Amino acid sequence: MAKRVLIADDTVFFRVALNEILTTGGYEVVGEAANGAEAAELALKLKPDIVILDVVMPVKNGIEAAKEITKLKLPVKIVMCTSLGYEPIVEEAIRSGASAYIIKPLNAEKVLNTLAGLGPF
Amino acid sequence: MDTSKYKALYLQETGEHLKGVEKGLLTLEKDPVDAASVDALFRHYHSIKGMSASMGYDPLAKLAHAQEDLLDKIRQKKIPFSADIAGALLKCLDALRNLVARVEEDIPLDVDISPFVEALKAAAEGSPSSAPKPVAAVEETAPEGLKLSHVMKVEGSVFDDLLATVGDLFMVLSAFRALSHESRSVAVKDGIYSLGKTVNTLHGSILSARMLPIADLTEGLPRVIRDLCKACGKDVELKLEGADLRLDRAILESLGSPLVHIIRNAVDHGIEEPVERARSGKGAKGSITVRAYSKKDRAVIEVSDDGRGINTEKLKEKARAKGVPEARLKTMTEKEVLMLICVPGLSSSDKVTDISGRGVGMDVVKEAIEGLGGALEIESVPGQGTNIILELPLTTSITKTLIVTVGSEQFLLPISRIVKVLEVRSTETLKGVYQIEGADVPLIHLAAALCMKHAERPFSTIIVVEHRGESGVGAINLVGVIVDDFGDEIDAYIKPLLPPISKLGGVSGITIMGDGRPVFLLDLPHIISKCLRQGI
Numbered sequence: 001m002a003k004r005v006l007i008a009d010d011t012v013f014f015r016v017a018l019n020e021i022l023t024t025g026g027y028e029v030v031g032e033a034a035n036g037a038e039a040a041e042l043a044l045k046l047k048p049d050i051v052i053l054d055v056v057m058p059v060k061n062g063i064e065a066a067k068e069i070t071k072l073k074l075p076v077k078i079v080m081c082t083s084l085g086y087e088p089i090v091e092e093a094i095r096s097g098a099s100a101y102i103i104k105p106l107n108a109e110k111v112l113n114t115l116a117g118l119g120p121f
Numbered sequence: 122m123d124t125s126k127y128k129a130l131y132l133q134e135t136g137e138h139l140k141g142v143e144k145g146l147l148t149l150e151k152d153p154v155d156a157a158s159v160d161a162l163f164r165h166y167h168s169i170k171g172m173s174a175s176m177g178y179d180p181l182a183k184l185a186h187a188q189e190d191l192l193d194k195i196r197q198k199k200i201p202f203s204a205d206i207a208g209a210l211l212k213c214l215d216a217l218r219n220l221v222a223r224v225e226e227d228i229p230l231d232v233d234i235s236p237f238v239e240a241l242k243a244a245a246e247g248s249p250s251s252a253p254k255p256v257a258a259v260e261e262t263a264p265e266g267l268k269l270s271h272v273m274k275v276e277g278s279v280f281d282d283l284l285a286t287v288g289d290l291f292m293v294l295s296a297f298r299a300l301s302h303e304s305r306s307v308a309v310k311d312g313i314y315s316l317g318k319t320v321n322t323l324h325g326s327i328l329s330a331r332m333l334p335i336a337d338l339t340e341g342l343p344r345v346i347r348d349l350c351k352a353c354g355k356d357v358e359l360k361l362e363g364a365d366l367r368l369d370r371a372i373l374e375s376l377g378s379p380l381v382h383i384i385r386n387a388v389d390h391g392i393e394e395p396v397e398r399a400r401s402g403k404g405a406k407g408s409i410t411v412r413a414y415s416k417k418d419r420a421v422i423e424v425s426d427d428g429r430g431i432n433t434e435k436l437k438e439k440a441r442a443k444g445v446p447e448a449r450l451k452t453m454t455e456k457e458v459l460m461l462i463c464v465p466g467l468s469s470s471d472k473v474t475d476i477s478g479r480g481v482g483m484d485v486v487k488e489a490i491e492g493l494g495g496a497l498e499i500e501s502v503p504g505q506g507t508n509i510i511l512e513l514p515l516t517t518s519i520t521k522t523l524i525v526t527v528g529s530e531q532f533l534l535p536i537s538r539i540v541k542v543l544e545v546r547s548t549e550t551l552k553g554v555y556q557i558e559g560a561d562v563p564l565i566h567l568a569a570a571l572c573m574k575h576a577e578r579p580f581s582t583i584i585v586v587e588h589r590g591e592s593g594v595g596a597i598n599l600v601g602v603i604v605d606d607f608g609d610e611i612d613a614y615i616k617p618l619l620p621p622i623s624k625l626g627g628v629s630g631i632t633i634m635g636d637g638r639p640v641f642l643l644d645l646p647h648i649i650s651k652c653l654r655q656g657i
Contacts (some may be wrong), residue, residue, distance in 0.1 A: 011134055011168045012130060013130050013131055013168075013175075014171065016127070017127060017175065017391045020341065023346075024348070056164055056168075059158075059166075080384070083171050083174070104175060105174045
C-alpha cells in the first residue's frame with residue numbers, strides 16, 4: 001500500500017510542488033499543514049507514515065513541531081525540509097527525532113530517494 | 122522540477138509575501154522592537170528566497186536572501202532595527218517588486234542586484250549615506266500607490282457555493298416562469314425573460330471560471346508511465362493530444378484515478394514485452410495515446426495503446442466459469458463482450474501483477490465515469506491494441522430536465538436522453554410495444570416501475586428515450602416510458618443523494634422546486650433495464 005504522507009510548509013507553492021513529487025512517486029498525500037502546530041495536530045489525527053516538516057514556519061516552526069510529534073510516540077518518520085545553509089539547525093531536529101532531511105530547491109529524485117531510504121516502517 | 126506550470130502560483134504567492142514585507146517594514150518603522158513582526162518578515166523573505174530559487178530566478182533569490190540574512194541578525198539581536206535599515210529594506214522591496222513584474226512579463230532577469238545588497242550591508246553597519254543609486258536595469262520606481270493584483274486566489278469551494286446559489290436561482294426562476302405562463306402581463310413576461318437571460322449569463326461565467334485544462338491532469342502521466350515501465354521492464358511512449366480541452370474542476374478531479382487506472386492496465390496488460398512485440402513485427406517501444414476532444418457539449422477522452430488487444434475468447438471463457446449463461450454469451454455483441462472486463466472478477470489477463478492486479482478496478486473505473494454522468498466504451502482489435510473511450514459532461518450540476526407526472530407525484534427526466542414525446546390513445550399501448558418509424562419500441566409504465574398508481578386516462582403520454590442497455594454499450598435502442606402527463610422543461614440544480622436515500626434504486630439526484638417541494642431526478646437506464654428484465 002502507498003505510504004501516507006503529511007506535508008507541512010507555510011507556502012502553498014512548496015506544498016503543491018511536494019505534493020506532485022510525492023504523488024507521482026507513488027505516495028499518498030493525506031494532509032497538508034501550513035504551520036508547525038497544524039502539523040502536530042494533523043499528525044495525531046491522520047496517523048501518516050511520514051511527516052515532512054519545513055523548518056521555517058509560523059506559529060510553531062518545524063523543529064518545535066518535530067519535537068512535539070516525537071513526543072506523541074506515533075509510528076511516524078519525520079523528514080525535515082529546509083533551504084541550503086540551514087543544515088546545522090536540521091541536525092538539532094535529527095537529534096530530537098527526525099529521520100532525514102531534504103533540501104530546497106526541491107529535486108524530485110532526491111526527495112524520493114530520501115523517502116525511499118527511510119527504511120522499515 | 123518543471124517550473125513553468127508553477128509560475129502563476131509563484132507570482133500569486135510572492136505577491137502576498139511582498140505585501141506582508143511592506144506591512145512588516147511599516148510596522149517595524151513605528152515599533153522597531155516588535156519581535157513578531159521581525160519573525161514574520163524573516164519568514165516572508167525566506168519564502169520568497171526559497172520559491173525564487175526553485176523557479177531559477179536567481180537575482181530574486183539572492184536579493185531576498187540578503188534581506189533574510191539581515192533580518193536573521195536583527196532577530197538574533199545582533200543588530201537593532203534602524204530607520205536606515207528600514208529605508209534600505211523598502212528600496213529593496215521596490216526592487217523585488219520590479220523583478221517580480223519582469224517575471225510576470227517574461228522579461229529576462231539580467232540585472233545586477235549588488236548595489237542593493239551593498240546598501241543593505243551599509244545600513245546594517247550603520248553607514249547610512251550609501252543609498253543605492255538606481256541601476257539602469259532595475260529602475261527605481263515610486264510605489265504606485267495602491268495596486269491590486271489582477272489574479273485572485275479563491276478557494277475552490279467558493280465556486281461550489283456560487284454554483285449552488287445559481288442552482289437555487291434557477292429553481293426560483295423556474296417558479297417565476299411557471300407564473301409568467303399564467304400571467305397576462307407583458308411586463309412580467311419581459312421581466313422574467315431578462316431575468317432568465319441574466320441568470321444564464323451568470324451561470325455561464327461561473328462555469329467557465331471553474332473550468333481547468335485537462336493538461337492539469339495529464340501532465341503527471343509521463344512520470345506515471347515512466348515508473349510503470351521501470352517496474353515491468355517495458356518501454357512505452359506517451360502521446361498527449363488536445364491537452365487544452367477545458368473541463369469542470371470537479372469532473373477533472375474525479376477523473377484522476379480512473380485515468381491512471383486505465384493507463385496502468387494499458388502498460389501492464391496491453392503493451393507486450395519487447396520480445397513479444399518484436400515477434401509480432403512491432404517496434405520495441407509501445408505507444409499509449411491520450412486524446413481529448415469535445416463532441417457537442419461532451420468531452421471525450423480516448424486512451425489507446427498499440428498492444429496485444431483484449432482476448433475476447435478468454436473473456437468469454439472466464440465469464441462462463443463465473444456462471445454467465447451460454448445463451449447470453451452467444452447473443453452478446455463484440456462490444457458487450459469487451460465490457461465484461463468491467464465486471465468484477467473478470468479480466469483477460471491470466472497473470473496477477475503488482476501493478477494492476479487481475480484487472481480489478483475496471484468495474485470501479487466504469488462506476489466512477491458513470492457517476493460523473495459519463496459513459497465508458499471499449500474498442501479492441503486483437504494484436505493491434507485497445508482503445509478506452511470516456512465520454513463526459515464538460516460541466517456539472519445544472520441539468521436540463523423535463524417534468525413528468527405519475528399519479529400525484531412529479532419526477533424529472535434528463536432532457537439529454539429524450540428523443541420525443543408522444544400523445545397516443547391508451548388502447549394503442551396495450552401490446553407493450555409501439556411502432557415508431559417502422560420499428561417496435563418497447564414500452565414501460567413508469568407507475569408500475571415505481572410501484573405507484575397511475576391515472577386512468579383515454580390518452581397516454583409516451584416519453585421516447587434513448588437506452589444503451591445495461592452494460593452501457595451496444596446499439597442505442599429506443600424505449601417508450603409511459604407517464605400520466607408531462608410539464609415544463611426546467612434547468613434543475615441537481616444535488617447528489619446522501620445515504621440512506623442514495624440507496625434507493627432508480628433515482629440519481631434530487632432538486633428543490635421553486636415552491637420548496639423536493640423532486641427526484643430519475644435514473645432512467647437503471648429503471649428501464651430493470652423493467653425490461655422483469656417485463657413490466
